[in-house]
Amino acid sequence: MARGETGPDFIEALARGLDVIRAFRPGCPVMSLTEVAAATGLARPTARRILLTLQELGYARAERGGFALTPRVLELGVTYVRSMGLWEVARPHLETLVKETRESSSIAQLDGSDIVYVARVAVPKIVALSVQIGTRFPALQTSLGKVLLAALSPAEVERVLAEPSRAGIEPRWRPDPGEREAALRAVRAKGWAMTDEQLALGIRSVAAPLRDGLGNVIAAVNVNAHAAETSIEQLTEEHLPLLLRTASAISADWAAYDAVPHVTAS
Numbered sequence: 360m361a362r363g364e365t366g367p368d369f370i371e372a373l374a375r376g377l378d379v380i381r382a383f384r385p386g387c388p389v390m391s392l393t394e395v396a397a398a399t400g401l402a403r404p405t406a407r408r409i410l411l412t413l414q415e416l417g418y419a420r421a422e423r424g425g426f427a428l429t430p431r432v433l434e435l436g437v438t439y440v441r442s443m444g445l446w447e448v449a450r451p452h453l454e455t456l457v458k459e460t461r462e463s464s465s466i467a468q469l470d471g472s473d474i475v476y477v478a479r480v481a482v483p484k485i486v487a488l489s490v491q492i493g494t495r496f497p498a499l500q501t502s503l504g505k506v507l508l509a510a511l512s513p514a515e516v517e518r519v520l521a522e523p524s525r526a527g528i529e530p531r532w533r534p535d536p537g538e539r540e541a542a543l544r545a546v547r548a549k550g551w552a553m554t555d556e557q558l559a560l561g562i563r564s565v566a567a568p569l570r571d572g573l574g575n576v577i578a579a580v581n582v583n584a585h586a587a588e589t590s591i592e593q594l595t596e597e598h599l600p601l602l603l604r605t606a607s608a609i610s611a612d613w614a615a616y617d618a619v620p621h622v623t624a625s
Contacts, residue, residue, distance in 0.1 A: 375401060379409045380418070383428050385527045391425040433493070445578065446478045448612045449569075453480040456582065456605045460598045463583045464605075465490060466569065467503040471522040474504045477578065484585060488528070488559050496558060499539065500530035502566035503579040505552035509543045510568060510576035516543065532557035551599065553591070561586050565599050567606035572614035580606050 365371075382398040383390060390398070396406040410426050413419035417431045445466065453464045457480045466478040473495040481490070488496070498504025499520065508516050520539075534542065546552040551567045566581035582598045589598075 375399070375405065376409050376413065379406060379413065380428065380432060381525075384525075389422050389425045389427045395426065444616055445569075445613065448616050449478055449580070449609045450480070452605050452609045452612070453478065453580070456480075456601055457482060459601050460582055462589065462598065463490070464581060464602075465503070465583065466578050466580045467501075467507070468578045469498060469504070469507040469519065470495065472498055472520050472524050473526050474498045474501055474507065474579075484588075488562065490583075495524075495526045496528060497524045497526050497530050499534070500532050500554060500558040501581075502552040502554040502564040503581050505543065505546050505554065506566045506568050506579040507576065509546035509552065513540070516540075528558070530558050531560070551603065553595065555591060556586055563589060563591070563594060565594055565602055567603050568610075569606055569613065570610045571617055577613070580609065 378399045378401070379395060382395050387394075392403060392407055392410065395401075395410060396403045399406060401409070410419055413428075414421065414426070418429060419426050420429050449466055453466070456464050461482060463479065463481040463484070465476050465480075467474040467476050469475075474497075475495045476490060476492050479490065479492055496504070498508055508519070511519065551565060553563075553565045555563050562583065563586040564581045564583040566579045568576040569578040569580055571577050580602065582594070582602050584594055584598070
């Protein structure tokens with residue numbers, strides 16, 4: 360994959376290994392050596408060595424004449440979530456919110472022009488798009504993403520959204536710059552965001568920011584509902600107050616958690 364300028368300490372082999380892992384996009388659970396090489400821009404012998412190394416380490420396996428990732432890859436993302444401590448802080452609050460609303464609730468952070476889910480408590484409902492920890496969606500078309508983008512300066516928003524999405528999803532709403540800025544101004548003014556089938560049909564949600572002790576937005580939390588079951592009025596009049604209370608509680612607990620020195624036993 361094309362890369363810009365790198366520093367003297369840049370490890371190209373590590374970057375290539377991560378490129379190979381990222382080559383397995385949604386809808387491509389099994390890829391041939393040729394497909395991996397083409398997706399990453401690597402020579403076949405290089406791609407082969409990386410795949411065999413990942414296989415030996417337990418992150419990939421041979422399958423149906425090609426290669427597939429194994430569940431062990433999830434450890435990489437889970438390590439990030441656990442290292443933050445955000446999941447431990449947020450979990451009881453999310454569980455309470457889900458019991459009260461009977462709707463799924465998630466926490467996400469910004470990664471380029473996408474959001475990435477880092478915590479989730481779900482209810483068993485059929486929705487248009489499957490969501491789990493590590494799932495990514497285009498930020499602008501989600502309530503979580505609107506909250507996170509609204510926390511940035513206009514220049515930062517332009518820079519972030521200039522990055523291509525890696526979600527593999529074509530959103531329904533494609534605003535022009537003026538419409539986009541108006542939407543983000545509204546989020547800043549209200550302190551929360553809503554999306555109504557802007558990402559995909561049937562998906563409706565509200566989101567609020569999570570803040571650290573200095574007031575910086577570190578993530579966003581939402582309540583997600585099916586548009587055919589939950590009206591906008593119910594979402595904003597019943598679920599939103601519960602969501603705002605939950606966001607405030609998580610933020611307070613996170614500020615307290617972050618203020619305490621953490622010692623890891625060796």
